[in-house]
Amino acid sequence: MSWILKNNGKILEDICLDPQTVEEEVLINGAIILDSYLKSVTLIRGLGMNTDRLHRPVNVVANEIVANIHDQFEQYEPRAILGEITVDASNVQGMMDITVEIVGVKKG
Template identity: 30%
Template sequence: MAYVVKAFSLKKINLAPESTVEEVLQNVAMIISTPKFSVPLDRGFGLAQRFIDKPIQSAQPILISEVLDAIEEYEPRAEVENVDFMLGDRPGALIPIVEVNIIDG
């Protein structure tokens, strides 16, 4: 079953998720919402910001690559099926929307 996760959709962190699905989806939301180098004890966590100040057509493939790499590294229980985007409130702002499957194991 595929689940859709949107960046910046997480309003509060649940420290005791009731299911593996909830935990994985929360983790994916945190990964795609966090800029790399912004977490003090894990500077590699999140997305590198190489796509900033690029035209949208150039930024999208860079951001897709960063999303795939970050999720593969930090949440191996999630398998990315699709990465899409919506435009943010500010001109040129891309918000990633990721479709994932949960890997049982």
């Protein structure tokens, strides 16, 4: 089974914040990683998406964003087994849509 997280501004609205399983815990943590900005979380300043790339062309920074996501999950939610990560800036509002596929959860 796999899960899709989309950083669409409503990511935490779509997630159950009362986890009953390890999989739900991983999804919550992944959603928080994608919805937070670097240095914005008190006591965990390293958590979140790096905003240094905001005003650069997406085709230039897409690989950097994917690498940042991998690093964030490796450090803050190592139980997640990541699948495909896509960065799309083709929406009409000019916002970046980031999609992260979690293909599994490591047990133990």
